[in-house]
Amino acid sequence: MTYKIDQERAPIYETLANYARTGIYGFHTPGHKGGRFAAAEITELVGRSGLALDLPGMTATDNTFHPTGCVRDAQELAAELFGAAATFYLSAGSTLGIATALMAAAPQGGTVALPRNIHRSVVAGLVLSGASPRFVPHEVLPECGALGVTPVSLAAALDSEPKPAAVLLTRPSYYGLARDLEDVAAVCHERRVPLIVDEAHGAHLHFLPPGSPQPAIAAGADLAVQSCHKTLGSLVGSAQLHVGRESVIEPGRVQEALNFLQTTSPSFLLLASLDVMRRWMWREGRELFAAAVEEARRLEDEIDSLPGLKVFRPEGDPRLAGHRRDPLRVVVNVSGTGWSGYEVERYLRTEFRVEDEMADWFNVVYILSPRDDAGATQRLLAGLRAISEQHNTGAGTPRLAEDAVSSYLLQPPVPPLAMSPRAAALANKATVALDSAAGRTCAEMVMFYPPGIPLLMPGEMVTRETIEVCRKLLAAGAHPYASDPTLETVRVVE
Numbered sequence: 001m002t003y004k005i006d007q008e009r010a011p012i013y014e015t016l017a018n019y020a021r022t023g024i025y026g027f028h029t030p031g032h033k034g035g036r037f038a039a040a041e042i043t044e045l046v047g048r049s050g051l052a053l054d055l056p057g058m059t060a061t062d063n064t065f066h067p068t069g070c071v072r073d074a075q076e077l078a079a080e081l082f083g084a085a086a087t088f089y090l091s092a093g094s095t096l097g098i099a100t101a102l103m104a105a106a107p108q109g110g111t112v113a114l115p116r117n118i119h120r121s122v123v124a125g126l127v128l129s130g131a132s133p134r135f136v137p138h139e140v141l142p143e144c145g146a147l148g149v150t151p152v153s154l155a156a157a158l159d160s161e162p163k164p165a166a167v168l169l170t171r172p173s174y175y176g177l178a179r180d181l182e183d184v185a186a187v188c189h190e191r192r193v194p195l196i197v198d199e200a201h202g203a204h205l206h207f208l209p210p211g212s213p214q215p216a217i218a219a220g221a222d223l224a225v226q227s228c229h230k231t232l233g234s235l236v237g238s239a240q241l242h243v244g245r246e247s248v249i250e251p252g253r254v255q256e257a258l259n260f261l262q263t264t265s266p267s268f269l270l271l272a273s274l275d276v277m278r279r280w281m282w283r284e285g286r287e288l289f290a291a292a293v294e295e296a297r298r299l300e301d302e303i304d305s306l307p308g309l310k311v312f313r314p315e316g317d318p319r320l321a322g323h324r325r326d327p328l329r330v331v332v333n334v335s336g337t338g339w340s341g342y343e344v345e346r347y348l349r350t351e352f353r354v355e356d357e358m359a360d361w362f363n364v365v366y367i368l369s370p371r372d373d374a375g376a377t378q379r380l381l382a383g384l385r386a387i388s389e390q391h392n393t394g395a396g397t398p399r400l401a402e403d404a405v406s407s408y409l410l411q412p413p414v415p416p417l418a419m420s421p422r423a424a425a426l427a428n429k430a431t432v433a434l435d436s437a438a439g440r441t442c443a444e445m446v447m448f449y450p451p452g453i454p455l456l457m458p459g460e461m462v463t464r465e466t467i468e469v470c471r472k473l474l475a476a477g478a479h480p481y482a483s484d485p486t487l488e489t490v491r492v493v494e
């Protein structure tokens with residue numbers, strides 16, 4: 001492919017580097033004054049050159065509200081490389097991008113159609129935008145969590161009243177699973193409903209070999225939000241929001257929404273890291289990721305040869321028709337070894353000094369990259385070999401009872417919505433015992449990690465069924481994630 005603008009440029013990085021070279025002294029923010037007034041530990045952490053370039057939005061740099069200089073140019077370069085009509089650089093993660101997308105696409109009081117496997121940032125986005133959710137049913141499998149919504153179930157959600165103003169899908173999932181998107185995008189486009197994709201885990205899809213999941217923007221999404229810090233090499237917190245070429249949402253509307261939410265002091269170090277990452281990926285991304293996929297295949301074959309361990313591969317599984325997986329997300333099912341995923345996680349951390357991205361009862365999930373440490377990969381294999389060789393003696397995580405497994409796996413019925421997430425989140429609240437909360441309107445998010453899918457969202461009625469599921473999960477040793485870390489109490493609308 002030929003590019004119209006010079007992808008060899010890195011405008012934000014060049015602007016910072018040129019500014020540092022001018023020798024101008026700043027009688028302005030930031031207070032650390034290029035590192036002169038920084039604690040020694042900060043200098044140690046960030047380095048002298050990092051501190052010298054840690055500049056805010058100002059005349060010499062640019063700004064992210066109405067960019068007219070290096071930020072505008074860098075965003076145009078990113079849009080071209082990633083195939084978007086416009087790209088917005090974010091210095092507060094996909095969390096900022098998702099809230100922006102929802103505020104741009106969903107009017108206050110409107111409805112957003114979405115599956116239940118949403119990240120907490122989507123719930124925050126609903127609170128900020130004032131929209132209410134309509135949950136689209138989808139399947140969940142023990143091997144890989146949530147499957148993608150089908151065109152049929154999405155069409156049914158979009159054709160019922162009140163008509164949703166937008167659709168939001170999470171793709172790929174934490175397990176690297178991505179359903180093909182084009183037919184789902186077509187369902188949205190036929191109805192002129194914008195499709196937002198939370199692609200937090202898929203910034204690298206663009207550079208993967210054929211056969212991998214298609215990036216959302218290429219498959220027809222209107223808006224896609226990517227945490228570049230998760231799977232590309234930019235700094236933690238850096239992310240980008242793309243507007244599709246045929247998007248029904250104008251880039252100007254996205255900028256307006258973003259301007260309500262973003263800081264006036266975005267970290268230009270983070271923005272520069274997006275800029276140089278984009279240039280590097282333009283130069284070498286495809287080769288680097290092709291080689292990484294080959295490495296991943298070799299590793300997976302070795303893991304699969306270990307008795308009791310099984311790498312998740314959707315190919316040929318009729319339940320997963322239309323789904324592909326991220327080849328760099330290695331999901332190892334450990335249930336054949338007698339170990340839970342949590343036990344494997346702990347054992348590999350302490351005995352082999354390797355850490356996974358996520359564990360659940362049955363699986364451990366590893367994210368690979370083009371530059372993984374070969375020695376660490378060998379330690380990972382050695383640890384998994386050791387697990388395969390010794391059947392677990394079982395002192396650690398409690399085994400899951402059959403019904404707890406199904407409560408965990410099969411998303412319990414979505415509780416009825418008593419008021420909008422925004423109304424509940426901003427209401428006066430009371431703290432009550434979980435066991436006596438039935439019939440009250442929840443004012444917070446209650447979830448278990450993993451899978452981190454909300455069991456309760458602000459605005460939803462606490463039901464006896466949900467309380468029972470929480471109890472079973474607590475008894476089974478699952479980790480609650482709520483204002484009360486023991487989940488003995490819950491915040492409800494007063």
Ligand SMILES: Cc1ncc(COP(=O)(O)O)c(C=O)c1O
Nearest residue numbers: 092093094095119121198200227
């Ligand atoms: C599916 C999903 N969406 C959104 C986010 C938020 O991303 P960020 O941490 O970049 O704000 C995450 C973070 O873990 C995520 O897993």
